[in-house]
Amino acid sequence: MSTAPPSALPLSRLSLNQETVRQLSLPDLAEGCAKEGITAVGLWRTPVQEYGVERTARLMRDSGLTVTSLCRGGFFTDTEEAARARALDDNRAAIDEAAALGTDTLVLVSGGLPPGSRDLAGARERVAEALALLGPYAEQRGVRLAIEPLHPMFAADRCVVSTLGQALDLAERFPAHQVGVVVDTYHVWWDDRAPAQIARAGRGGRLHAFQLADWITPLPAGVLLGRGQLGDGSVDFKAFRALVEAAGYDGPIEVEIFNEALWARDGGEVLRETAERFRACA
Secondary structure, eight states: OOOOOOOOOOGGGEEEEGGGGTTSOHHHHHHHHHHHTOOEEEEEHHHHHHHOHHHHHHHHHHTTOEEEEEEEEEOOOOOSHHHHHHHHHHHHHHHHHHHHHTOSEEEEEOBOOOTTOOOHHHHHHHHHHHHHHHHHHHHHTTOEEEEOOOOGGGTTTTBSOOSHHHHHHHHTTSOTTTEEEEEEHHHHTTOTTHHHHHHHHHHTTOEEEEEEOEEOSSOOTTSTTBEEOTTSSSOOHHHHHHHHHHTTOOSOEEEOOOBHHHHTSOHHHHHHHHHHHHHHHO
């Protein structure tokens, strides 16, 4: 990427994804954000459900925090009819939760191959079928569905949508205010087609979220928890920010890191460090 680096970011652009400091309770997360001057967060469904959706929404409002996204919906690739019906019901519930929390963005992880299947194209088509049913439901509640492509190492078990191009091929079947994409640096940093696909998403008004995490090696067993703190790995965050801003994106920038070493540390310390790295790296 040869794009010139953009100017320094104000902290107001940072959204701290809850999983980055999952060791913090929701009240502690809100208190820590207030202490560091962070005004936005991305939330996850399980801790929100445990705390209570309405209670979480009230806590966020009272703390002056904007909820920029809810993770996650998706997992649409089952072939068995009852399982597909359960997935659709769960995603409708996720849409309702997003609306209650005041966020307009529900992040979707599409799902992997069903057991014994090798049919990637068929699995992606089932994702499209689910989007066709859920898009209008989400629109009625003021929520956008944001397809997140995951690194190809997750294609078998977690997400058959591996590139921004594949995500846009799905999203573009539907109105942009219903379905768009997530640009997550951890998943797309390696793809030399990403700049063109980011521009394509921008032209179509489909850049619904922008997330940061670094790529560090060696990857841990299971690979899922291998996201690195900003600045610890291989990703050129300033170049990616220049690309999404050139494509018209001026929204929140979420830092979403799954890393057991970070989770083992003091949550307030990690929160403060993340804000510092965001200023330096993004």
